[in-house]
Each structure stands twice: as C-alpha cells, then as structure tokens.
Amino acid sequence: xxxxxxxxxxxxxxxxxxxxxxxxxxxxxxxxxxxxxxxxxxxxxxxxxxxxxxxxxxxxxxxxxxxxxxxxxxxxxxxxxxxxxxxxxxxxxxxxxxxxxxxxxxxxxxxxxxxxxxxxxxxxxxxxxxxxxxxxxxxxxxxxxxxxxxxxxxxxxxxxxxxxxxxxxxxxxxxxxxxxxxxxxxxxxxxxxxxxxxxxxxxxxxxxxxxxxxxxxxxxxxxxxxxxxxxxxxxxxxxxxxxxxxxxxxxxxxxxxxxxxxxxxxxxxxxxxxxxxxxxxxxxxxxxxxxxxxxxxxxxxxxxxxxxxxxxxxxxxxxxxxxxxxxxxxxxxxxxxxxxxxxxxxxxxxxxxxxxxxxxxxxxxxxxxxxxxxxxxxxxxxxxxxxxxxxxxxxxxxxxxxxxxxxxxxxxxxxxxxxxxxxxxxx
Ligand code: SDX
Numbered sequence: 001x002x003x004x005x006x007x008x009x010x011x012x013x014x015x016x017x018x019x020x021x022x023x024x025x026x027x028x029x030x031x032x033x034x035x036x037x038x039x040x041x042x043x044x045x046x047x048x049x050x051x052x053x054x055x056x057x058x059x060x061x062x063x064x065x066x067x068x069x070x071x072x073x074x075x076x077x078x079x080x081x082x083x084x085x086x087x088x089x090x091x092x093x094x095x096x097x098x099x100x101x102x103x104x105x106x107x108x109x110x111x112x113x114x115x116x117x118x119x120x121x122x123x124x125x126x127x128x129x130x131x132x133x134x135x136x137x138x139x140x141x142x143x144x145x146x147x148x149x150x151x152x153x154x155x156x157x158x159x160x161x162x163x164x165x166x167x168x169x170x171x172x173x174x175x176x177x178x179x180x181x182x183x184x185x186x187x188x189x190x191x192x193x194x195x196x197x198x199x200x201x202x203x204x205x206x207x208x209x210x211x212x213x214x215x216x217x218x219x220x221x222x223x224x225x226x227x228x229x230x231x232x233x234x235x236x237x238x239x240x241x242x243x244x245x246x247x248x249x250x251x252x253x254x255x256x257x258x259x260x261x262x263x264x265x266x267x268x269x270x271x272x273x274x275x276x277x278x279x280x281x282x283x284x285x286x287x288x289x290x291x292x293x294x295x296x297x298x299x300x301x302x303x304x305x306x307x308x309x310x311x312x313x314x315x316x317x318x319x320x321x322x323x324x325x326x327x328x329x330x331x332x333x334x335x336x337x338x339x340x341x342x343x344x345x346x347x348x349x350x351x352x353x354x355x356x357x358x359x360x361x362x363x364x365x366x367x368x369x370x371x372x373x374x375x376x377x378x379x380x381x382x383x384x385x386x387x388x389x390x391x392x393x394x395x396x397x398x399x400x401x402x403x404x405x406x407x408x409x410x411x412x413x414x415x416x417x418x419x420x421x422x423x424x425x426x427x
Contacts, residue, residue: 012037023058040409047306050230051406052238056089056393057229061307066314068227069093077317082222083107083192086164086389089227090396104192106157110165111186111195113173114144121177130381131259133174134167139252141166156399159247160392167388168192171381172199178377193218196385201373213328214372220321221365224314225383227390233258237391238398239406247395254391255384261301264383266362267369270302271376274335274366277342282334284341292351300346302363309356318364325371336367 005016005028014036017029027050034040043049058067066073069088076085080094087095087103095103120140124133145162173183176199184199190210197210197218228234237254241247258264277287291300305312322336343359346352362383369379 009037009039019053021053022055023060034409040411042411045306046230046235051235052230052398052401054229054394054397055092056397057227057390059229059307061305061309064308064310064313064316066228073224073313074317077220077223080223081191081193081219082226082386083164085223085226086392089389089393090160106161107165107192108188110162111169111188113166113169117144117170118173118183121173121183124177126180127178128174129259130171130174130178130378131255131265131384133177134171134381134384135252135255135259137170137174138163138167138255139249142246142248145248156247156396160396163247163251163392164388167385168196169199171378171385172196174381175200175375175378191215193222197372213325217321217325217368217372221318221368221382222386224317224361225365225386227387227393232260232263233387234391234394237395241395241398242404242406244403244405247392250395251388251391254387258384258387259380264362264380264387266301266360267366267379267383268376270339270362271335271366271370271379273301274338274342277338278334282338282341284338284345288342288345288349291346292349300342300352300357302359303346303352304355304357305360308358308360311358312360314361315359315363318361318368319359322364322367322371325368329371331371333367333371335370336364339364339367 003018005014005018007014014033016033016036018026019029020026030041041049056069058070059065068076068085069092071088071094076088080088083104084095084100087100091099117137117140120137121133141162145159169186176183182204184202184204186195187198188195190198193215194210197214198208201210202208230238233254236257237250240253241250245253261269273287277284280286287298288300290296290298291303326333326336343363346357352358365383366376366379369382370376374382
C-alpha cells in the first residue's frame, strides 16, 4: 500500500503520509494538511480522528479485543491484581517481585490525607454527589503539594504515588460525609482494595474484615476499568495536561468528564433505569420500544459504544461475575434478571442489531457494586478509582513526547462582518 495519500484540493496538491500502528491500523497524517492546502478536516465527536499515537491500550471494536500493553484483559482479570495492572499501564511492563513491592509500599505510604482537607468535606451540603466531591478534593491536592509533576521523574513518581494512594481515601470520605458517619483512616496493613472497603464500610464501634470475595471482585472490576485508550475522560486528561497543567488538575478534569451519563455516569444511570423498569412491573419490551423511539427521550443506558460494534469484552466478564458474586453473598437481585431480559430482547431486535448496539462495561457493573454494598451514587466514583492508572499512564505518555498544546480548529458558521448597532437603533 502506498506510504502516502496524494490529492488536489482548492487547486493545491497535498502529499500526506500514511502511518501504520503495531496492530496494522492505518491513519492519514494530516499534520501538514492546512499548510499544504489551506483546508482543515471536520469530525464532530472525533469519530474518525486519531488524537495521538499511544502504546498503552489496544482496542479492536469489531472483534471485541482489549489489551493493556499487549496483555489480553481476560488474562489480567483472571491472574493479576489492580496495583500490578496499574504498574503495567504506567511503566509499560509487568513488575518483578521487587518492583511490585516498592510500588505497593510507595503507594501505601501516601494513603493519608492532610488533616486540613477534612474541612473541605464540611463545606459540602448533605447529599452532595460524590463525583463532585472527588473532583474538587483531587484538584485541592495541588494546594497541599507543590507541583513537581512537571519538573523531573522523581516529582512525577511522587505525584503518582500520592494520587493512587489518596484517591480511595478521598472517595470513601465522600461516602462517609453523605451518611454522617466518621471518616475512617486508611490501614496500611491492608491491601489496596481491602483498605478501600474498610474505609467505606468500617465504623469505629464495630470490627470489620472485608470478605475475600469482595476484595477479589473489586480487583477484577478495577482492572476491567483501568484503561480504554482515547475515551472522553482520558482525552480530557491528555488535553488538560498538554497545557502543562499539573497532574492533580489534569486528573480532576478527567473525573469531571467521566461523570457524564453518556460516559462513566452510565453505570449509575443503568441501575436507576433497571429500578424504574422493576418498579414499572418489569415490562422490558415496553422500554426497548421506548429506546427505539427517538422522541421518547429514553435511551437504553449501558448499551452501545463508540468503538465496540461487537460485545464489550469487559461486559462479558462482568456478566459472568455477577452470578458468582450474587451466589456468594446469597443475594437474588431481581434487577439482574431484568438486565438479562433486557439484553436478550434488545439483541434480538433489528434496531439494536442494525446499529450494532451491545451491552457495554456499564450495563452489568452496577449489579455487582450494589451486591458489594455500594450506594448507586458511588458507582461512577468506583469507575474513576479503576480508571485512575489509565489516566495517569496517558498523562505521562503525553508529557514524554514534545509538549504540544492541544488546540483543535473549527469551521465558523456565524454572522459575517457587520457594523456595531447603537442601542436606539436596535428596534
Ligand atoms: C463508557 O469511549 C469509551 O471507551 C467509553 C468507555 C470507557 O471505558 O471509557 O467504554 C465507558 O462510557 C461506555 C458507554 C456508557 N454510556 C452509555 O451506556 C450511554 C448509552 N449509550 C449511548 O448514549 C451511546 O451508545 C454512546 C454514547 C455510548 C456512543 O454514542 P455514539 O457512538 O455517539 O453513537 P450515537 O449516539 O451516534 O448512536 C448511534 C445510533 C443512534 O441512532 P440513529 O441516529 O443512527 O438512528 O444508535 C442509537 C442512536 O440513537 N443509540 C441508542 C443507544 N446508543 C446509541 N439507542 C438507544 N439506546 C442506546 N443506548
């Protein structure tokens, strides 16, 4: 195949190089398009536009493939744990025993929050959404720690350890704030997921040991959410970081982007949808018909994906895990049955088949979160905790290449030049 695309536009000829990725994908490098032709491209939602090259995660939406640094997600979910996968995403290789021990120790040493941060929680009204608190407090970290994240590797490493160490504490305190229970301090003798469960569900008056199967389930769910190449929130982190904003501010922006119901906020919206269908008598067919009617304003949350035009491999793993977890906790959740019926009806319906709409990562994850005892408004916070290493890895990768601030262009469609109109002449 030719290594360049040559074409003429506006009477000018452009020779644009074609580049190929390690999995054989090709792209037209349009870096010189405007200088050679005076023309730009237009691609709302960046459906066809690559923002960067990246060596972190590979997706194949047609085949339902997801790999972190070349390792299939199915093997990582089965054999690894969240901190090991975090190391892999950030550093590019699976750690040896010494590297993993150092990484875990460095993160564990940074789980505590500065005591003054407690006052920020007191300022939030009762019922404040935990995602708002998470984004706010993560951003506030940059007021407590001088920003070394743009100077040297030691500064970047320290900022990364602080974020990975403190996010579970920040998240659990947002939950405790809303239910009026005392904040629980981290316990450095517990592993990452057990410590988070302890800070979430322990109360000072009662001993609490997180169940092993809950710790395992959280590890699997965090691994499945850890990265997903150039999704909305990760692209946000890269764009904010491209202005040389510090790591805390960049991640706080990613948290804000993730909150949207079309993105990470979908896991909360799915549970609310399933509860609505359940309370309405469980007639899934009625809601599938509504989802097909654009005027209804109803969308089947947890269905569809920009990239996956086949099954989201993460949804398959989570769906199988739902049965295991519910059986382990001895729970029969009618919402799981509704979800399975909804999936079956939708996947047999031409509307969904024609549009290649399948369950995505958010469709079943909430069933497990609910079985683990998390309230619905904490679901997207759990997504953020899982996605943190991916955001960090992309921020670091973006900062390694020569810093080029992200600044898209546009096609102007507003008023052409016109003279100012004095107030009395405006009718
Ligand atoms: C995540 O990008 C990532 O990688 C994200 C993520 C990650 O790990 O970071 O995977 C996590 O965000 C998963 C997606 C969670 N969101 C939802 O579940 C919300 C419901 N889904 C959609 O709103 C939608 O499917 C998106 C946002 C996920 C994808 O939107 P696109 O690619 O812009 O597709 P679209 O909205 O243009 O839809 C294409 C067609 C439209 O119909 P037509 O105009 O062709 O007639 O499909 C229809 C849409 O109306 N459609 C749906 C639908 N999703 C798309 N119709 C009913 N229910 C749905 N859920």
